[in-house]
Amino acid sequence: MDSETRIPRAALLDFVSAVYVRAGMPEDDARLAADTLVQADLWGHQSHGVMRLPWYLARIEAGVCAAVAQPEIAIDAGAVAVLDGNEGMGQVVAARAMDEAIRRATSFGIGAVSVRNSNHFGTAMYFTLMAARAGCIGFLSTNASPAMAPWGGREKSVGTNPWSWAAPAGSHAPLVLDIANTAVARGKIYLAKQNDAMIPRGWALDATGAPTTDPSEALAGVVLPMAQHKGYAIAAVMDVLSGVLSGSAFGAAVHGPYQAEHRSGAGHLAIVLNIAAFQPLAEFNGRMERYIAELKSAAPAQDFDEIFYPGEIEARNDARNRAEGIQYPLKTLAELQRVAQRLGIDAP
Amino acid sequence: MDSETRIPRAALLDFVSAVYVRAGMPEDDARLAADTLVQADLWGHQSHGVMRLPWYLARIEAGVCAAVAQPEIAIDAGAVAVLDGNEGMGQVVAARAMDEAIRRATSFGIGAVSVRNSNHFGTAMYFTLMAARAGCIGFLSTNASPAMAPWGGREKSVGTNPWSWAAPAGSHAPLVLDIANTAVARGKIYLAKQNDAMIPRGWALDATGAPTTDPSEALAGVVLPMAQHKGYAIAAVMDVLSGVLSGSAFGAAVHGPYQAEHRSGAGHLAIVLNIAAFQPLAEFNGRMERYIAELKSAAPAQDFDEIFYPGEIEARNDARNRAEGIQYPLKTLAELQRVAQRLGIDAP
Numbered sequence: 117m118d119s120e121t122r123i124p125r126a127a128l129l130d131f132v133s134a135v136y137v138r139a140g141m142p143e144d145d146a147r148l149a150a151d152t153l154v155q156a157d158l159w160g161h162q163s164h165g166v167m168r169l170p171w172y173l174a175r176i177e178a179g180v181c182a183a184v185a186q187p188e189i190a191i192d193a194g195a196v197a198v199l200d201g202n203e204g205m206g207q208v209v210a211a212r213a214m215d216e217a218i219r220r221a222t223s224f225g226i227g228a229v230s231v232r233n234s235n236h237f238g239t240a241m242y243f244t245l246m247a248a249r250a251g252c253i254g255f256l257s258t259n260a261s262p263a264m265a266p267w268g269g270r271e272k273s274v275g276t277n278p279w280s281w282a283a284p285a286g287s288h289a290p291l292v293l294d295i296a297n298t299a300v301a302r303g304k305i306y307l308a309k310q311n312d313a314m315i316p317r318g319w320a321l322d323a324t325g326a327p328t329t330d331p332s333e334a335l336a337g338v339v340l341p342m343a344q345h346k347g348y349a350i351a352a353v354m355d356v357l358s359g360v361l362s363g364s365a366f367g368a369a370v371h372g373p374y375q376a377e378h379r380s381g382a383g384h385l386a387i388v389l390n391i392a393a394f395q396p397l398a399e400f401n402g403r404m405e406r407y408i409a410e411l412k413s414a415a416p417a418q419d420f421d422e423i424f425y426p427g428e429i430e431a432r433n434d435a436r437n438r439a440e441g442i443q444y445p446l447k448t449l450a451e452l453q454r455v456a457q458r459l460g461i462d463a464p
Numbered sequence: 465m466d467s468e469t470r471i472p473r474a475a476l477l478d479f480v481s482a483v484y485v486r487a488g489m490p491e492d493d494a495r496l497a498a499d500t501l502v503q504a505d506l507w508g509h510q511s512h513g514v515m516r517l518p519w520y521l522a523r524i525e526a527g528v529c530a531a532v533a534q535p536e537i538a539i540d541a542g543a544v545a546v547l548d549g550n551e552g553m554g555q556v557v558a559a560r561a562m563d564e565a566i567r568r569a570t571s572f573g574i575g576a577v578s579v580r581n582s583n584h585f586g587t588a589m590y591f592t593l594m595a596a597r598a599g600c601i602g603f604l605s606t607n608a609s610p611a612m613a614p615w616g617g618r619e620k621s622v623g624t625n626p627w628s629w630a631a632p633a634g635s636h637a638p639l640v641l642d643i644a645n646t647a648v649a650r651g652k653i654y655l656a657k658q659n660d661a662m663i664p665r666g667w668a669l670d671a672t673g674a675p676t677t678d679p680s681e682a683l684a685g686v687v688l689p690m691a692q693h694k695g696y697a698i699a700a701v702m703d704v705l706s707g708v709l710s711g712s713a714f715g716a717a718v719h720g721p722y723q724a725e726h727r728s729g730a731g732h733l734a735i736v737l738n739i740a741a742f743q744p745l746a747e748f749n750g751r752m753e754r755y756i757a758e759l760k761s762a763a764p765a766q767d768f769d770e771i772f773y774p775g776e777i778e779a780r781n782d783a784r785n786r787a788e789g790i791q792y793p794l795k796t797l798a799e800l801q802r803v804a805q806r807l808g809i810d811a812p
Contacts, residue, residue, distance in 0.1 A: 195543045196573030196741050225544030226576045226735070230742050253709065268771045269762030281701045283708075291704060293697045325765065342691040349641045349774035352759065353629045356639060360631075360751045361601065363743050367758045387574070387735065393544050394578050395711050403708045410715045411700065414617035417673065423616045426697035 470789030511651030
């Protein structure tokens, strides 16, 4: 059940930042990490929002994630680089990787930064949008702890391995893709559990391999890939790009944000294309506006009022939630309250 | 119904090459274009195999696809380039783009070639495998003629927009992803029609927007995206990368290989990462072998004997079909026979 009051973005940002600072993070890093959580809520992706704060906090307190992130360039080779995250907060490491990739793309037309020894970074589109705002097209992939079986298997050994592309879109908010390769993001199952809701059939199998609609049983079992073998194949490729290529952990050796006792081992890959190297940015923006107008002009199907381009729903949610504040499930607010009390910080 | 005899690869290659040469293609280009079709059959992807020869031929004969491909570099900017296909055969243009991207990746660690004014290139993995064989990771996307509605729409305005990634895998055949973003590749519906077979529910809607299992009705209606809104979002991104960024056609302005009366306008994007810029290739190959061993080690699910890594089934089919020859539906053989008679060439 949701709270009736809406909490303003600024209050949330201050609170989450204060928690991260109390945990030992430098002020700037704390604000960045806080912003990634609050921004996910603004977009309407509460499964990746401040609901996750206690998990990140537990990992910092357990010492498996460094509060003071010290990512360093392990290989610097012009258009490409390898960034060692040194077990720092994934959000801080991913932002650094994207900054580096944008800088390299500006010089070379394209840039790539391969990241090892990082952590769960939250929502991938937070970082690809950095590229879009810089007049670039951005790609970011990560591997993640095992969440689904390989296609044809019944043991969970393949991660959700999310990936994102974002591109500027002229007068519109950027066109953005941000997906996990499971039939559903695991966070959505946590959110259902948080809300005492059932999940649809087709999202997951229970521990015995049977279909289930109970979020707790699903979390003990195995999530199904999206689009059957296709989602499995995409997830495998994202692990090759993120884990195998970077020299980080891959496959079952990657640990997720829900476990406070293991280092993550997560790896990422950021690729950025500088649009101006291919055509004038203004021309690209005009073409994007025409493309979006065309997508939205198709006659709507039954039960739909409007066709959205990818990223449009998030942009609308963001505008509303920024203006009116964010509503949370009461359970989430209670957890934030517990964190606040324990650390002696005012809850938002 | 399939023919009982298996046709050897060499005979098919000679026949298809001879047809393309008769249509005006230079010998080398004809053999390349022929190889892409025969190779698709070797992999077991007959929907993209020599069954398509009459369509490509019709486009060359109609003058909408140039028999003598003359792709030229429109922008040459170090790690990135824009290649103008000048309406040449997509297979020839895509191979040139991949060669250029590999060459640039070898110098810069990463390379990208954006392609405009090309044509349908057949199977994307044919070209990403060029990168894998060169010790690189290859990506290739294309846009395609409208095949599905945008999510929430009932008019077909979004292409299948296939994309592929391939990576070397040590002693194994490369790990390869090659997918369209529709619930099914349109070619598989053509193949079902060719074989007088029905299609599963969930693949397509008919022209009135109702589900159908009849391939002819499906071809007159609309294919559904894979994974619902996710497949729509991926398809849109692939059009941004392939069509909007390259300066080629995008959206409904792209025409497919089934229509002989329109220029294609298809655009592509090739991205290549040189593995050696990130870690020694031998180390990467060792890591890939461990990753594949892990994927394959999961206990099989009900009705499965073995877990395959992405690309493994194609590699097995290739080994068998290379040794034993390829079986075709009788309808396909009859069509090849008609092409052979018309052009005065011996059928395979």
